[in-house]
Amino acid sequence: MDKKKVRPWMPYLMVAPAFTVxxxxxxxxxxxxxxxxFSTADGQFTLANYQYFLTSYEAFESLVxxxxxxxxxxxLAMVFSFLLALYLRFSKSGISRIIGRLYLxxxxxxxxxxxxxxxxxxxxxxxxxxxxxxFGIMYKPGLLYDMKGIVICNLWFNIPFSAMLLSxxxxxxxxxxxxxxxxxGCGWGKILTKIIWPLxxxxxxxxxxxxxxxxxxxxxxxxxxxxxxxxxxxxLLYQQVNTYLDYQRAAALSVLMFIICLGGAVVYIKSNxxxxxxxxxx
Amino acid sequence: MSETKExxxxxxxxxxxxxxxxxxxxxxxxxxxxxxxxxxxxxxxKTTILRAIGGFNxxxxxxxxxDGNEIQDMPPEERPTGMVFxxxxxxxxxxxxxxxxxxxxxxxxxxxxxxxxxxEMLRLVRMEGMEKKYPGQLSGGQQQxxxxxxxxxxxxxxxxxxxxxxxxxxxxxxxxxxxxxxIQREAGLTVIFVTHDQEEAMAISDRIAVMRRGFMDxxxxxxxxxxxxxxxFVAEFIGEMNFLSEGGKEYAVRPExxxxxxxxxxxxxxxxxxxxxxxxxxxxxxPVGGELKVFMEKDIARNFDTGDRVNCIYNRKQTFAA
Numbered sequence: 124m125d126k127k128k129v130r131p132w133m134p135y136l137m138v139a140p141a142f143t144v145x146x147x148x149x150x151x152x153x154x155x156x157x158x159x160x161f162s163t164a165d166g167q168f169t170l171a172n173y174q175y176f177l178t179s180y181e182a183f184e185s186l187v188x189x190x191x192x193x194x195x196x197x198x199l200a201m202v203f204s205f206l207l208a209l210y211l212r213f214s215k216s217g218i219s220r221i222i223g224r225l226y227l228x229x230x231x232x233x234x235x236x237x238x239x240x241x242x243x244x245x246x247x248x249x250x251x252x253x254x255x256x257x258f259g260i261m262y263k264p265g266l267l268y269d270m271k272g273i274v275i276c277n278l279w280f281n282i283p284f285s286a287m288l289l290s291x292x293x294x295x296x297x298x299x300x301x302x303x304x305x306x307x308g309c310g311w312g313k314i315l316t317k318i319i320w321p322l323x324x325x326x327x328x329x330x331x332x333x334x335x336x337x338x339x340x341x342x343x344x345x346x347x348x349x350x351x352x353x354x355x356x357x358x359l360l361y362q363q364v365n366t367y368l369d370y371q372r373a374a375a376l377s378v379l380m381f382i383i384c385l386g387g388a389v390v391y392i393k394s395n396x397x398x399x400x401x402x403x404x405x
Numbered sequence: 406m407s408e409t410k411e412x413x414x415x416x417x418x419x420x421x422x423x424x425x426x427x428x429x430x431x432x433x434x435x436x437x438x439x440x441x442x443x444x445x446x447x448x449x450x451k452t453t454i455l456r457a458i459g460g461f462n463x464x465x466x467x468x469x470x471x472d473g474n475e476i477q478d479m480p481p482e483e484r485p486t487g488m489v490f491x492x493x494x495x496x497x498x499x500x501x502x503x504x505x506x507x508x509x510x511x512x513x514x515x516x517x518x519x520x521x522x523x524x525e526m527l528r529l530v531r532m533e534g535m536e537k538k539y540p541g542q543l544s545g546g547q548q549q550x551x552x553x554x555x556x557x558x559x560x561x562x563x564x565x566x567x568x569x570x571x572x573x574x575x576x577x578x579x580x581x582x583x584x585x586x587x588i589q590r591e592a593g594l595t596v597i598f599v600t601h602d603q604e605e606a607m608a609i610s611d612r613i614a615v616m617r618r619g620f621m622d623x624x625x626x627x628x629x630x631x632x633x634x635x636x637x638f639v640a641e642f643i644g645e646m647n648f649l650s651e652g653g654k655e656y657a658v659r660p661e662x663x664x665x666x667x668x669x670x671x672x673x674x675x676x677x678x679x680x681x682x683x684x685x686x687x688x689x690x691x692p693v694g695g696e697l698k699v700f701m702e703k704d705i706a707r708n709f710d711t712g713d714r715v716n717c718i719y720n721r722k723q724t725f726a727a
Contacts, residue, residue, distance in 0.1 A: 278652060297493035302461055304496070305481040305510030306488045317507070321498045401498045402538040
């Protein structure tokens with residue numbers, strides 16, 4: 124027994140590396156950004172940085188553009204990935220097995236490569252255009268340098284991601300849940316709404332918030348595929364830093380974007396913390 | 406038993422998953438109010454047959470006739486069968502009441518009628534007062550009772566049970582067998598029960614179909630199968646059995662059909678005596694090599710010790726087809 128010494132500092136030691144990293148790269152930069160956002164270039168206190176974004180038409184347009192883009196991406200990605208996950212879970216066909224192995228592939232392709240690949244297909248002189256020209260059809264999709272381009276590229280990344288989350292959730296829906304519902308005389312529509320949905324809807328919310336959050340701060344895809352105006356908030360922020368070298372305004376915009384994301388975080392945490400009556404005591 | 410009518414007739418049922426997996430040309434019928442058990446080791450095809458009756462396996466060929474109607478082409482939701490699975494039967498997000506009301510709602514029963522029917526079923530499975538509990542708050546045995554009640558509340562013509570007690574511990578399993586027998590008697594049910602546990606099959610069945618590799622080796626009453634196994638597999642699978650060969654012919658002797666006599670020049674030796682509660686088991690070494698298992702009453706066992714020389718008398722030998 125005496126070999127088993129009490130080491131009260133042990134837990135702290137184990138937490139220390141992670142905590143130090145978090146302090147250095149998350150907490151301090153946030154505090155620094157918040158402080159900067161309330162100051163002028165020579166260190167005076169000011170609200171002007173915030174005033175600029177809250178009254179600027181350009182910033183408002185960017186906000187609306189970003190929200191619409193984020194919601195569209197989220198909705199489309201959720202619908203497609205939920206259908207895909209349902210198919211992968213409940214179909215036992217060979218095609219389903221093949222898709223089951225392939226669907227995560229996009230996650231392993233470097234982002235920039237994928238974006239250029241998608242661009243090469245959808246741009247006005249891209250694959251779609253050239254392929255149709257073989258049949259004498261001159262069609263310009265008009266998808267690139269537009270919100271549609273951003274959404275399409277984001278779907279490429281987000282459908283596999285949320286399909287993965289939803290597949291994990293659906294694997295908790297036992298075959299016998301579905302089979303006993305059928306046995307009770309239930310058709311597929313009701314099985315989906317009364318049996319499957321109540322068991323997985325939390326994970327649907329989680330996946331949806333992840334996608335939404337990602338869109339608020341998205342940069343690479345909108346930078347390469349989006350329009351010049353209006354632009355996503357991420358691009359606006361990039362301009363404040365790299366074009367106008369206005370670090371204080373950039374800080375204020377960062378804080379504002381952080382607050383928007385906080386809304387998503389609240390939804391995420393709430394739905395994660397909320398314990399259904401049926402899960403109590405498990 | 407008086408002559409009762411045939412409830413279910415299966416003829417020429419074939420369902421193949423691959424060349425060696427599945428069942429072929431199954432013919433069997435079940436009488437009204439009968440409990441038939443499909444018994445066999447895992448992979449013998451017993452669950453395949455049960456799921457084919459319930460509609461969860463599409464069959465390759467054959468007919469399934471329930472109450473005079475061919476049901477083999479109907480989807481499960483249209484078949485008048487009720488199924489209870491091995492585990493994960495109840496929908497975890499619904500209370501006991503909601504679980505039981507689900508099928509009734511689909512059938513558009515009125516609220517008051519529903520309540521009455523559910524209460525009656527809960528009484529039958531002795532789970533009154535549990536309506537508001539969630540499955541996660543019930544023990545395994547309680548969950549299976551509710552699963553049976555949920556199937557029964559829809560008044561199925563035939564109840565299908567797929568190893569419903571195999572996830573429960575031994576003691577509860579014993580209780581559930583008795584419960585099932587009582588419920589079947591009280592509700593006048595026709596039941597097909599699937600299990601790999603021969604003891605369970607012996608205890609609850611009116612008839613047992615012993616299955617091996619997609620075929621039925623023997624169908625008969627528990628006594629019939631125990632006393633007159635038709636194949637070596639059945640002899641080996643049901644209960645304990647000693648296999649002996651004499652004059653090139655193999656026969657079988659149940660451990661309880663052997664009497665031991667103490668004798669200084671006996672040709673067998675007791676290797677081991679083991680008390681198994683209400684009886685004692687002896688392992689005896691035979692002169693020709695090999696060991697015999699002998700069961701005897703406790704009082705008789707007191708006369709023997711390990712190492713004793715004994716003679717073994719076979720009171721009843723059984724022969725069977727290879």
